[in-house]
Amino acid sequence: MKIVKEEIEIDKHCSFRVFSPRLKNYFYWHYHPEIELVFVEATNGIRHVGKNISDFEDSDLVLIGSNVPHLNFDYGIATDYHQIVVQLRENFLETNIAPIPEFGPIMKLLEDSYLGLSFYGQTKEKVVEKLKQIYLRDNFFSLLDLMEILQILAVSTEFERLNKEDTRIRFFLHDKIRMGTVYHYIHENYDKNPDVNEIADQVHLSTSAFCRYFKKQTDITFTDFVNRYRINQAKTYLLQEGAISEVCYRVGYQSISYFNKLFKELVGETPSAFKRRYSTSARS
Structure with a gap:
């Protein structure tokens, strides 16, 4: 990977x-x-x-x-x-x-x-x-x-x-983090509780070193990355006619209010507005 x-x-x-x-x-x-x-x-x-x-x-x-x-x-x-x-x-x-x-x-x-x-x-x-x-x-x-x-x-x-600086391959050749390992771990665990300590261990770094390096390599924190992945999965489930509360729990969140707030922050609209917009598009 x-x-x-x-x-x-x-x-x-x-x-x-x-x-x-x-x-x-x-x-x-x-x-x-x-x-x-x-x-x-x-x-x-x-x-x-x-x-x-x-x-x-x-x-x-x-x-x-x-x-x-x-x-x-x-x-x-x-x-x-x-x-x-x-x-x-x-x-x-x-x-x-x-x-x-x-x-x-x-x-x-x-x-x-x-x-x-x-x-x-x-x-x-x-x-x-x-x-x-x-x-x-x-x-x-x-x-x-x-x-x-x-x-x-x-x-x-x-x-x-998309990038503010040069990200050509010479900046990634000595990458200690195998992004495939990170994606695979999150895909397998996004609906549970992804543990930064576990993924740090998988890529053979201390937790603090992993967090610093991940932020340096992607410009976002591991927690932000997990949230974006979860919300992206949530959009798919919403489009498959899943109820908002069901989707919230399905992607690993325990609070519907927090899920709604985060969804709006990342997508620009609430889950209900998102579902409504695509339902309208499908009918037209």
Whole structure:
């Protein structure tokens, strides 16, 4: 479960590849030299890029720079989903973009992608429409579509930088914490009472050393990480028509008022409002 370097093979006649991986039951904490654009359409899921750990609803569109560690976006998704991934050949920037002055904005976009860039709004809508069309095109017209996608992203203001600092692989090579072990432990215990002492022992650190290191590696505390994981699971159960009180206990909370407060803090609305919004969407 330690971090893995993915070896990507791109057809020798192409400068990029487009595919739809399905790895939802597999923890894949990995990196690769290729820049990657990921679109995933799902009710909700976990986003972990560099140090940033967050979640998404409905869909996510993220540009991930070269050698930035990230978790597969479909990890743990319990509902139907669709995913499109575009991977640019390792020398794509140097050979296809840098020599052409008109591609200046795209060059800056790809250079900035080491922070992880999450796009939203009309930008996401336009790009997703074009991503879904790429499958229907031959290599030449797919390349034209890709360049248009990159230009849309390059001039957009509808994005969020996921990391505040460089999180490329050299910062993770000596990582004493195997994130796969942490995720696996929380997945097995989130509905009980995850014990920081137990997971610290599993990764061979003292509890205080584990807490300091985990905060340094993810910018959040272990307790925050557990709460986010629990609330992400709660959203899935709520969408499966679970009663709020039942879901509260199912994900490990003993106080409904605390669950409601934490859910609103992390999601931006109460569990009842969340259920109502998705029930309305399903009927319309």
